[in-house]
Amino acid sequence: MTRYLVTLLAIALLMGCQTRATEPADALYQALGERPGIEAIVEDLLFRIVDDDRIAFQFRGIDAQQFIVGLSDQICELSGGPCQYTGKDMVTVHRGMAISDSQFNAVAEHLVLAMERHRVGTGAQNRLLALLVPMYPEIVRQ
Amino acid sequence: MTLRMRAILMAGLLLPAATLAEPGSRLWATGGVTTIEGSAGGGLVPWALLSSYASDEEWGGTLSLARAEVSDFTLSVTAAALTWRNRVELSVARQTLDLDDFSFALDDAFGLREDELVQDIFGAKVRMFGDVLYQPWGQWSLGVQHKRNRTFTVPEAIGARSANGTDVYLAGSKLFFAAFLERNVLLNLTLRGSKANQSGLLGFGGDGGNSYRAHVEASAGIFLDRRWLVGAEYRQKSDNLSFANEDDWWDLFVAWVPSRHLAVTAAWVNLGDVATQTDQRGLYLSLQGTF
Ligand code: HEM
Numbered sequence: 001m002t003r004y005l006v007t008l009l010a011i012a013l014l015m016g017c018q019t020r021a022t023e024p025a026d027a028l029y030q031a032l033g034e035r036p037g038i039e040a041i042v043e044d045l046l047f048r049i050v051d052d053d054r055i056a057f058q059f060r061g062i063d064a065q066q067f068i069v070g071l072s073d074q075i076c077e078l079s080g081g082p083c084q085y086t087g088k089d090m091v092t093v094h095r096g097m098a099i100s101d102s103q104f105n106a107v108a109e110h111l112v113l114a115m116e117r118h119r120v121g122t123g124a125q126n127r128l129l130a131l132l133v134p135m136y137p138e139i140v141r142q
Numbered sequence: 143m144t145l146r147m148r149a150i151l152m153a154g155l156l157l158p159a160a161t162l163a164e165p166g167s168r169l170w171a172t173g174g175v176t177t178i179e180g181s182a183g184g185g186l187v188p189w190a191l192l193s194s195y196a197s198d199e200e201w202g203g204t205l206s207l208a209r210a211e212v213s214d215f216t217l218s219v220t221a222a223a224l225t226w227r228n229r230v231e232l233s234v235a236r237q238t239l240d241l242d243d244f245s246f247a248l249d250d251a252f253g254l255r256e257d258e259l260v261q262d263i264f265g266a267k268v269r270m271f272g273d274v275l276y277q278p279w280g281q282w283s284l285g286v287q288h289k290r291n292r293t294f295t296v297p298e299a300i301g302a303r304s305a306n307g308t309d310v311y312l313a314g315s316k317l318f319f320a321a322f323l324e325r326n327v328l329l330n331l332t333l334r335g336s337k338a339n340q341s342g343l344l345g346f347g348g349d350g351g352n353s354y355r356a357h358v359e360a361s362a363g364i365f366l367d368r369r370w371l372v373g374a375e376y377r378q379k380s381d382n383l384s385f386a387n388e389d390d391w392w393d394l395f396v397a398w399v400p401s402r403h404l405a406v407t408a409a410w411v412n413l414g415d416v417a418t419q420t421d422q423r424g425l426y427l428s429l430q431g432t433f
Contacts, residue, residue, distance in 0.1 A: 102197035123324030130319035136276040
């Protein structure tokens, strides 16, 4: 039983490595629909945010166009696309907002729903979240 | 109908509707499901996750029903839990073990006429630090389960020392995003101190040992997407009663979380030998509502 499980695990791990080894560096960028796809997702995200009482107040009066371009640049760059985020660092951007866990969760939820709406597959969604989640400590409670 | 009564009735109808609209901000399935002991976790193993979807500014609760039908016994569980600000979880559970044919064996051996064993479990869990999704070291919680056996004649006759007992556990849970074939993987490790025999349904302590034992419990699950979690659990057990062998437990589970309001869990459980009945395996089904 144990040997069987170990063999299965080894095969699965090898398969996992193989998909990674053969895919291009911008695979996630492609899966998100390149720059236009990413921008459409971010726009959708912003619509959902301003519709949500838990977080809308944080976004009141922002420059929507700058937000869309900035966040799209950031996601594009993170996912291996040909962009560069030139805005301020995450701590500076979110300073003074005192973002709570509930608010962070709300934004994360809307991002997932926006990606679903734009037919981004589960795997690509997860990989983008894996890249964004490490920013959590720079964004909440600043 | 008086105005006052009408107002109360209205409030009674509107309140659940209002809470139904917003069952908390934590992401889908991050409340786990309800274990057979009432704490949030898998089916058999409590996790570091707190029940419901209450995030740091919210409260939430769950109600659940579960049933496990193994070869010679049927276990039913009714449980409720309340979580405050993703910090403290309080839970109550009632377990009823239907002895089926085993009650005849009990009558023959001990002259006991009991066709079910019942125990109540009062649980508390505190998230000490971390976050299952957002912190690299995961989320760590400390919990207690105070168990009160309501049918102690049977446990006493087979050698249990006490009708009541308290389990203490430390649990760590961590979700790894896109960790395996681009799917999110949830790992849990729980260390429990316990004197319980078969979770307490056969009392606490016994002729084979009456001190706290450390048990390792573990679960691993993979999210096929945000609604489906499949995985396995393992739970170490004590063997305090000389009258029968007590085995470790394990299960394979599928949880379906179609919305924040509902979770359905099915599992294939293997409880090993239970009270002289060998190889107790079967199906487990649980239904959880969150508000
Ligand atoms: C993973 C989570 C998040 C990421 C990656 C992120 C990223 C960003 C980026 C890149 C910008 C700058 C856009 C630009 O102007 O160039 C930005 C701005 C902003 N973010 Fe976030 N953010 C996150 C979570 C949140 C949350 C949870 C809130 C509040 C509930 C929030 C509120 C804001 C606001 C209000 C702005 C506009 C600031 C301004 O223009 O003055 N963010 N975010």
